[in-house]
Amino acid sequence: MQRAAHQIPTKIHILKSQTKNTPRTTIMVMDYHFLVFSSLAAIIYGALRVSYSIWWKPKSLERKLKQQGITGTSYKPLLGDMKDFIKHITESWSKPINLNHQIAGRVDPFTLNIVQKYGNVAMFWFGKTPKVIIKDPELIQEVLSNKLGHFGKPPLNPLILILARGLTVLEGEKWAKHRKIINPAFHLEKLKGMLPAFGLSCSNMIAQWNEMVGPQGTCEVDAWPELQKLTMDAISRAAFGSSYEQGKKIFQLQKELILLVMEAMQTLYIPGFRFLPTKKNLRRKTLDREITSTLRGIIEEKQNAMRAGESRTDDLLGLLLQSNEHNNQSESTSSKKGDHGLTIEEVIEECKVFYVAGQETTSSFANMDDDSSSYAPRLARKSKTGSYASLWEG
Template identity: 70%
Template sequence: MDDLVLHSLGFSLLLLLGLYGTGRIAYSIWWKPKSLERKLKKQGIKGTPYKLLVGDMKNCIRMITEAWSKPINLTHQIVQRVDPFTLNIVQKYGKISMFWNGKTPRLIISDPELMKEVLYNKQGHIQKPPVSPLILILARGLTLLDGEKWALHRRLINPAFHLEKLKGMIPVFAISCKEMIEQWKKMVNHQEACEVDVWPELQKTAKDIISRAAFGSNYEEGKKIFQLQQELVVLTVEAMRTLYIPGFRFVPTKKNQRRNKLNIEITSMLRDVVERKQNEMRTGQSRVDDLLSLLLHSSEQNSSENASSTKSNGLTIEEIVEECKVFYLAGQETTSALLTWTMIVLAMHPDWQEKAREEVLQICGKKEPDFEALTHLKIVTMILNEILRLYPPVIALYQQTHKETKIGDITIPAGVDLTLPTLLIHHDPEFWGDDAEEFRPDRFSEGVSKASKDHFAFFPFSWGPRTCIGQNFAMLEAKMVLAMILQHFSLELSPSYIHAPCTVMTMQPQHGAQVFIRQL
């Protein structure tokens, strides 16, 4: 009898646990998404209906695959090719519309004033969305942090990117540029012109610059680390293009094992570089003149000033290692993409190429540009801003509501992804006029704030507290590289160039950037 009662109780308990588990699953994959959908649509927000688990991901992948399967004409009307799915949603449902990222609703905000409220959100109700574990293997630094940890890292890293500090890095930029120029001269080698795929060339130069700027005298070691990290990036991007299965990264496949090995090796090598630099600084053997030493100096200074605090006020070695990884990823990907599109577009528009060259030669002659000269390159700056508008390296910003929050007249519940579509807004005639799809650098002749009908419509480096910390670094680097190329070469688009912009981590030329270079 007792056994029967125990058996009955055990069965009832299992049944209850089963019902509870089923209820949790049903809530997660159906009731919660439908509840969020009702709350948004009740406020007049239109969008796609929820599809169990997959949402709109299949349709999104299909549209991107189709768009990327064929090139386009030589035009700056690139939105349909680069981000066809977002464009389709906005055209169909409006500038404030929604679709489904799996079982999470994603709200597109294509209104600069509402976007401003998102980026300047002071309550902390809007933060970065959860990040795929595949991304975390690349770096866990500033760009992925939130809250107090983000504030601490930002405050400690800021001094390394002050303009006064960056002035001292201009000669470092010049060394890498000179090496590239000399290499290009060898390629031309008395020929009338030489075809060069400038995409890998500019990636190589950007890597060299960030290696020198980040590690100073240890840049060769830094370079080796970054080469391994580039292999890790390729493997990670490849994994992200496939359907993500939770836990699959732990399965000991050949590529998973290689990713893990690379991560361990990179982290170990960086830790050695950081510790060695720390010791050199303490014994006076190293100057505080590169990004790593500036970061270490800022962190140790902060710890000393707050020694009485019970909290840790500096960064740990592990945290500095992660920030070094970010220096590389953000430091070379964005700038090399910007410079590559600049080469392509100036080859398409020889009139603006000549205007830029005349300005560079007038201000710098054939001498290496210094900081003062770079600040006076007005036409070059206008051109770079127009490239950032038409071909922004990062095509959208992503956020998520962690608590219910109000943006304009919209009350957004917790758990909603937000997309701020940089590319779409940068090409929108409402803000840029009927010539929004044309290359017109003179629209920036009176600065960024007067270039469009709403100055928040231009945000290649984001806006607000989370504006890209490396913005000044990237722009100075781009000006230096562009100025030195224009001093020595003219550019013409090769017939073999295929116009096919696409976005992997940044916007890139899918089939390379073939340009004829002629030595002047």
């Protein structure tokens, strides 16, 4: 009996211990199974998402484009046609350029090859994204007019938006509103009024070149930087009139900003990296603030002078502010909410667009014109007299 009395508590103790541990063991086993199941589900879901993104979706887009009669290269996972693009560029730049106007093969040999191979409407792949090339003039006009708003603009790298957030990046109602206000400033008759400003800039450049001529009557001029200076001076005069000296300062600041942005875009884009206080990020922000501040000062000064009747409105900024004021007056009785003209911030962004759009295009066109004159001197001489017969010699 004594031995049994000693054994009973021991048994009871063991049973209690087992009773306490059993639910915990069961819960641990259930947690383990749930963790395994969740992990497998997450892996399968991730694999399906990746497969959809890099294969099913691109192939589906390719089929839809081909059903519409748009032919082109076949999709290659992840890279698309990047290897062929780099190959064509490398081959093109390894050879000297011919002295003629057949520059497409030099500037964009890959696109030229696609058009020649697949026609005026063709497609290629930029990574996972199909790109449609349109060479047909009627289709180009339809896309650019975009009257129904069916053609959206591709998403831009956030770094580009620091240059300008004006008409070129807007869509929908905002784009229509800005275009309605800006368009009158670019009517042909109003642009003719800017010709004296362009003529003055050209005269100043020629006078500087004459001063550079030595005793021998000749000198060597690096035309590209000179034409960039000409563009800066002409756009500044045409855009800001009497404030063109401040405009030239903006031009120089924006040129530096463009170089910094282009340098950043040539590297791998990491979301959020532009917010880090690196030396170049801080410089970009400083330049943007300085450009915005200078433009704000010019615009406010112009507005005050126009209200007092002390300023001419034949420069681009004056025409823009005048059109904006007319729009405000014509829609002052409108019942629609928010039916008003541009804010000063929006005017600032449109002024930035003037510079970004005009800087390289104008100087490049002038440089090409000089090159054309050197290719065909007889044509250059005849064009001065107004005779444009077929005298091409290149």
